[in-house]
Amino acid sequence: MIPELGHFALILALCVALAQGVLPVVGAWRNDAALMSVAKPAARLQFLLVAFAFGCLAYAFVTSDFSVQNVAQHSNSRLPVYYRFAATWGSHEGSLLLWMLMLSGWACAVTLFSRNLPRSVIARVLAVMGLIGVGFLAFLLFTSNPFARLTPAAPEGDDLNPLLQDPGMVIHPPMLYMGYVGFSVAFAFAIAALMAGRLDAVWARWSRPWTTIAWCFLTIGIALGSAWAYYTLGWGGWWFWDPVENASFLPWLTGTALIHSLAVTEKRGTFKSWTVLLAIVAFSLSLLGTFLVRSGVLTSVHAFASDPARGVFILMFLAIVVGGSLTLYAARARAVGGGASFGPISRESFLLANNILLVVAMASVLLGTLYPLIIDALNAGKISVGPPYFNAVFYPLTAPLVFLMALGPIAAWRNASLPDLWTRLKWALGVAVVTALLLPIALGRWSPLVAFGMFLALWVFVATVVTLVQRLRSAHHGTLMAKLRANSASWYGMLIAHVGIAVFIVGVTLVKGYEVERDLKMDVGQSVDVAGDTFTFRGTTPADGPNYSAEIGAFELSRNGKLLRTLKPEKRTYLVSGQPGTWAAIDTGLFGDRYISLGEPVTDAGAKGAWSVRIYVKPFVDWIWAGCFLMALGGFIAVADRRYRLAPKRKSAPAPVAVPSAAD
Amino acid sequence: MKARHRRLAWIGAGIAVLGVAVALVLSAFQSNLVFFFTPSQVIAKDAPQGRAFRIGGLVESGSLKRDSDSLTVHFKVTDTAQTIPVVYTGLLPDLFKEGKGVVAQGSLLPDGTFRATEVLAKHDENYMPPEAKMAVEQAHQKGMMTMRSMRESDKPSP
Numbered sequence: 001m002i003p004e005l006g007h008f009a010l011i012l013a014l015c016v017a018l019a020q021g022v023l024p025v026v027g028a029w030r031n032d033a034a035l036m037s038v039a040k041p042a043a044r045l046q047f048l049l050v051a052f053a054f055g056c057l058a059y060a061f062v063t064s065d066f067s068v069q070n071v072a073q074h075s076n077s078r079l080p081v082y083y084r085f086a087a088t089w090g091s092h093e094g095s096l097l098l099w100m101l102m103l104s105g106w107a108c109a110v111t112l113f114s115r116n117l118p119r120s121v122i123a124r125v126l127a128v129m130g131l132i133g134v135g136f137l138a139f140l141l142f143t144s145n146p147f148a149r150l151t152p153a154a155p156e157g158d159d160l161n162p163l164l165q166d167p168g169m170v171i172h173p174p175m176l177y178m179g180y181v182g183f184s185v186a187f188a189f190a191i192a193a194l195m196a197g198r199l200d201a202v203w204a205r206w207s208r209p210w211t212t213i214a215w216c217f218l219t220i221g222i223a224l225g226s227a228w229a230y231y232t233l234g235w236g237g238w239w240f241w242d243p244v245e246n247a248s249f250l251p252w253l254t255g256t257a258l259i260h261s262l263a264v265t266e267k268r269g270t271f272k273s274w275t276v277l278l279a280i281v282a283f284s285l286s287l288l289g290t291f292l293v294r295s296g297v298l299t300s301v302h303a304f305a306s307d308p309a310r311g312v313f314i315l316m317f318l319a320i321v322v323g324g325s326l327t328l329y330a331a332r333a334r335a336v337g338g339g340a341s342f343g344p345i346s347r348e349s350f351l352l353a354n355n356i357l358l359v360v361a362m363a364s365v366l367l368g369t370l371y372p373l374i375i376d377a378l379n380a381g382k383i384s385v386g387p388p389y390f391n392a393v394f395y396p397l398t399a400p401l402v403f404l405m406a407l408g409p410i411a412a413w414r415n416a417s418l419p420d421l422w423t424r425l426k427w428a429l430g431v432a433v434v435t436a437l438l439l440p441i442a443l444g445r446w447s448p449l450v451a452f453g454m455f456l457a458l459w460v461f462v463a464t465v466v467t468l469v470q471r472l473r474s475a476h477h478g479t480l481m482a483k484l485r486a487n488s489a490s491w492y493g494m495l496i497a498h499v500g501i502a503v504f505i506v507g508v509t510l511v512k513g514y515e516v517e518r519d520l521k522m523d524v525g526q527s528v529d530v531a532g533d534t535f536t537f538r539g540t541t542p543a544d545g546p547n548y549s550a551e552i553g554a555f556e557l558s559r560n561g562k563l564l565r566t567l568k569p570e571k572r573t574y575l576v577s578g579q580p581g582t583w584a585a586i587d588t589g590l591f592g593d594r595y596i597s598l599g600e601p602v603t604d605a606g607a608k609g610a611w612s613v614r615i616y617v618k619p620f621v622d623w624i625w626a627g628c629f630l631m632a633l634g635g636f637i638a639v640a641d642r643r644y645r646l647a648p649k650r651k652s653a654p655a656p657v658a659v660p661s662a663a664d
Numbered sequence: 665m666k667a668r669h670r671r672l673a674w675i676g677a678g679i680a681v682l683g684v685a686v687a688l689v690l691s692a693f694q695s696n697l698v699f700f701f702t703p704s705q706v707i708a709k710d711a712p713q714g715r716a717f718r719i720g721g722l723v724e725s726g727s728l729k730r731d732s733d734s735l736t737v738h739f740k741v742t743d744t745a746q747t748i749p750v751v752y753t754g755l756l757p758d759l760f761k762e763g764k765g766v767v768a769q770g771s772l773l774p775d776g777t778f779r780a781t782e783v784l785a786k787h788d789e790n791y792m793p794p795e796a797k798m799a800v801e802q803a804h805q806k807g808m809m810t811m812r813s814m815r816e817s818d819k820p821s822p
Contacts, residue, residue, distance in 0.1 A: 341670070344670065344673070352674065353677075356677070356678050356681050357681060360681050360682055360685045361685075363685070364685055364688070364689055367689060368689075371693075381699060381700070382699070382700035382718075382795055382798065383697050383698060383699050383700060384697075384698045384700065384718060385693075385696070385697060385698075386696065386698060386769075388692070388695070388696040389692045389693065389696040389697070392688060392691070392692035392695075392696065393685070393688045393689055393692050396684075396688055397681075397684075397685060397688070519735055519753075519754045519755050520735065521733075521734070521735055579758075579759070580758040580759070581758065582758055599735075599755035599756070600755075600756070602730070612735050612755050613755075614755055
């Protein structure tokens with residue numbers, strides 16, 4: 001009964017979405033207030049219906065209703081309850097429903113935080129989101145019904161993939177989808193602006209906080225996924241340039257470009273049509289990513305053959321959204337117009353360079369991700385494009401990006417001068433160069449790549465500090481607190497996010513430069529020295545979990561003869577599927593991790609209880625994720641800026657901002 | 665007029681960055697594209713000597729042997745028509761099993777053994793690497809040998 005109610009709610013949601021997608025646009029076009037006012041209640045109702053449907057599916061999972069096919073295939077009564085709940089989005093159908101929940105949730109949020117927007121803008125924005133909702137609801141109902149019944153009901157479920165039975169996997173998909181889908185708001189604002197043919201600084205100020213929040217969630221989502229891969233896959237890597245990862249990274253790169261381009265549009269009223277194009281591309285890539293990952297295209301192009309209806313629907317939907325919005329863009333971009341001019345050395349020009357580099361880097365990742373699919377589709381053989389390609393292309397393109405990142409925030413709008421930048425930053429440059437040259441020696445082994453990476457990180461960090469200090473010093477009067485308060489939250493957010501990049505680069509550089517990876521066979525009682533630490537294997541003991549049995553190893557970690565702690569990696573066998581799972585034990589520290597995972601028992605005649613094991617020492621690896629969280633934190637702080645909450649005064653572009661800031 | 669020149673300069677800069685990117689992509693493609701070959705193709709000497717490539721198929725049942733004093737393993741990859749011996753040093757992925765699909769990356773040794781530098785793990789036990797599936801299907805189509813139909817699920821990997 002409950003699944004049928006959920007199914008019914010989805011059908012109703014589709015009807016509501018249709019009304020939400022059509023009526024307000026007609027209203028905005030004919031200037032009919034009654035039709036426009038349909039948008040808000042429709043968006044809220046749609047959210048309630050989708051949330052109800054999602055609740056029904058979650059209920060079916062939590063209560064292990066195996067008469068629902070989706071539940072029978074992706075859950076099991078022996079799973080702990082929080083994994084049964086998380087299994088709701090562990091399947092193709094469930095994850096699409098989560099997508100839909102996020103989309104309607106964002107639309108509902110727009111209705112709640114848009115009191116200051118003109119009615120026609122809200123009507124158009126919500127209509128665009130309604131139309132996207134129509135596409136997804138139709139996809140759910142016609143090709144991927146999450147509530148399809150199974151007759152006869154299964155006595156027991158097939159189990160959730162053991163790799164997904166992890167706390168990180170409980171929060172990773174919702175975070176990632178919040179980000180992915182959040183770009184739909186920026187997209188809707190862009191399309192609404194194109195429809196109206198009016199786009200100004202006020203538009204950018206409406207659209208900025210939404211874009212930044214979506215970007216923050218996407219950042220956290222990607223970081224969680226990366227951390228999950230690090231400790232669950234048992235390989236100790238944090239990024240594999242796997243197509244599934246790239247699918248989330250593409251909208252992130254475009255979204256990063258969009259945030260910066262929006263800053264220029266808001267502050268200087270320029271880059272307008274480019275900003276709109278980026279908003280369209282960012283959301284299109286979110287769609288592409290969702291479909292690449294969820295349709296099975298990535299595992300093989302031929303997976304389309306398994307359910308042609310799904311593949312065809314996906315391609316049609318992508319074609320309509322991308323083709324339609326680009327056509328609208330081509331027709332209306334002129335009306336949106338360009339903007340004020342700026343000098344060749346100015347904050348605008350640095351941000352433009354940022355955008356060019358980010359977009360080109362995104363294009364190179366996109367090419368590497370799609371190329372094998374295209375070759376396969378053309379029947380020209382099977383190839384793979386691995387990490388060496390991405391490393392060879394991505395790093396050279398992003399290094400200048402990071403270098404310029406230090407200059408952008410300190411350069412003046414419109415016209416900056418190189419001699420002035422040199423005076424302000426020469427000490428920062430000197431400190432960064434000298435420290436970067438010396439630091440690798442202190443760390444034990446000099447290498448040009450480590451020195452270069454550290455230079456970039458230090459350069460960004462020191463220049464950001466200089467930017468802060470100089471801004472505070474240029475305020476003439478008042479206490480330090482008053483000076484601090486004189487700057488906007490979004491400016492501090494920007495500084496924090498940039499420091500996050502520096503922290504991230506430190507992590508990447510030092511892991512790459514100094515990690516030690518040893519695969520070896522260990523007998524019980526045997527000790528091995530890795531990077532200054534001693535690991536002693538004390539054998540394994542069997543143990544039972546709720547839905548698995550495990551062998552738990554014991555490794556004593558000691559330094560200079562002093563026992564630090566015992567690490568307990570696990571090798572699990574999940575009872576239902578019989579699938580093994582490796583759980584690494586990690587000694588996490590500020591300056592690096594010691595990482596052990598069990599391979600398999602080595603059964604020789606000679607040694608009893610010996611195992612093959614993997615011991616890694618990963619210096620500064622946690623800085624990678626710390627950097628990501630700092631970036632997201634910076635974004636959240638930026639969104640808290642009070643100017644986004646102030647009612648915009650009509651016709652007072654560019655900015656009726658209370659704080660005297662030239663903030664990012 | 666001046667604004668137009670400036671715009672041209674920016675477009676020029678954009679094209680320059682794009683040019684650098686294209687050069688990087690081409691050179692990276694040249695050296696880093698990894699092609700895939702089935703065991704039959706390797707036996708037919710289609711695969712490159714001295715360059716990394718991938719092979720895929722099934723791990724032949726009963727072929728897995730471990731060296732006693734190191735982590736070196738030997739196994740055979742088959743597409744049911746032809747078989748290639750593989751040697752690999754390191755830990756095998758969790759889902760590596762005899763009779764199951766596998767994809768390995770590495771290069772051919774002079775004696776015809778494939779030295780794998782990487783044995784690929786997949787996320788899901790029901791999932792057959794598409795390359796491995798294709799290798800078996802191709803051999804199957806050529807009618808070199810009949811084989812029980814292989815069940816394969818289209819579950820997407822997470």
